[in-house]
Amino acid sequence: MSTLNETSSFYKGDDASLFWEMTICQSLGELDSPYMGALQKAATFGDMLLSRLKRSLSIDSNARIVEVGGGYGTLMGRLLNQLPNLKVTMIELSPRFAALQREALTKYPGVSVVEGDVFEVLGQSNFSADLLISNENIGDFPTAEGLLAEEIAGIIDRGTFDGSIKGRVARLIDRYQLPLPEDDRPFAFNLGALEYVEMLKGRTNAAFISEHSADIELKSPWGEFLNPTFTGRPRRIELKGHAEYSIRFGDLERAAVMDGWNVERFPMVELLGVRHDAGARFMAGAECVGNERAEIIHEFLNHVKEYECLILKR
Ligand SMILES: C[S@@+](CC[C@H](N)C(=O)[O-])C[C@H]1O[C@@H](n2cnc3c(N)ncnc32)[C@H](O)[C@@H]1O
Structure with missing residues (x-):
């Protein structure tokens, strides 16, 4: 049976020999991805995220956007495809990914890639942004x-x-x-994740954060057939070469509210418009041995069910 880890094309970490793992963004990076079969309507992650952000925020065509830990630059590539005049700063710890981002976004003159630790870059006195995007990376911050x-x-x-x-x-x-x-x-x-949220105040007008959640409770219709692991406490997720912890989104939400943000908290399945028809319910539950397409959708549904998102706005 294929698993997300084995079939993935996204590397987590800095040494390419260590481990490859698919992120949601990479899984849904292209319209011909087999994972599109898990969605009600095929669309790339970047296009879906931009539509969702526009529902909550006003995004000018020349807004200053910062993406932290942008991996291959896939998400920003989609945003720039729709809004080519964005002023973009990518903050990336890994030299390898910084190089890949420069290459992927080279045709857009408004893009700069800063190689460094986001905590140091945010700490600089001249840092400011209209929107900061942190997609699937706060789990990498220290726990x-x-x-x-x-x-x-x-x-x-x-x-x-x-x-x-x-x-x-x-x-x-x-x-x-x-x-x-x-x-x-x-x-x-989640020490790093909490300190990060605390740093956002006064540095950006809005933020989007997504990650593997420790305290997600899915509501209907997805909660009727997908059961995320609710541990309450951050859960250690062993990966080859390193470990991550899931994030207590309730803590981040509370900190952001107390810092004066207007907070929207919602599951990734909602952002993506994940299917909840009879076929999806069957594939989510069954192992679907022998049917490769159904196996892929089974894996994806049982992976994406664990993720939550936050939008912080003034
Ligand atoms: C799991 S990947 C996610 C990549 C991409 N956002 C996606 O969803 O496909 C985590 C990314 O965050 C970066 N990263 C981790 N810690 C960071 C830090 N402290 N500062 C900047 N980038 C960081 C990693 O190098 C990597 O590019």
Whole structure:
């Protein structure tokens, strides 16, 4: 049976020999992709995202857009195809992907690719944007592991928010009034993702963020046949060569609201218009052995069901 990991064409990480994994954006990068069979209406991820953003935000044809961790540049290529005068900055940690983005977007004069860590680039005093896009990369940001609720509560009580990992976690939990686990099992905290959301205020007028969610609850119609893994806490996802954690979108949403953003939170299946007819319901549940097309749709449905999105706007 094919799996998303084995058949993928998207590499996560910096050493191409390590691991390849398909992102939603790459899976739906071309109209002839077999994954289009999972959608009500075939469209590329970039075109669907732009339509969705336009429903919530006014995007001028010459807006200043920043994309963080843009991989192959596929998403930005679609946006520029529709809005060629956008002023685009790509911020990319991986030299390899930065080179691929320069190549993919070379025909658009308004594009610059900055090679570096988004936390450093956002920290520069002259940074500003109309819209910042962070598609499937906040799971790559640092996660604090092995935390104990009692220890973090103690730091909060004492107010000793130093620059240590625990101090940073405690400060964010205190500042945004985030819930601590009620038991004494070690927990993980999306430290990088929360610090990132905190940094957005005053630096961009709007933001789009998507990632693998730890606390997604799908509603009807998709919730009737797709059951995402609701762990509540960030879940470690083992990949070859490195691990990522799923994101507690409830924490990000709360932080953004407390920072004064208007927040829209919705599942990726809604953004994409994923099928929910009888055929899709059957393929989502069945292993479909021997029918390659159905297997691909089965894999895609059971992958995309885990993802959530946020739009932050003023
Ligand atoms: C999983 S890929 C997603 C690529 C693309 N957005 C997509 O959806 O296909 C994560 C991307 O984020 C980049 N990245 C990870 N951490 C980063 C950081 N701290 N600053 C800038 N880019 C980062 C990676 O190099 C990679 O391009």
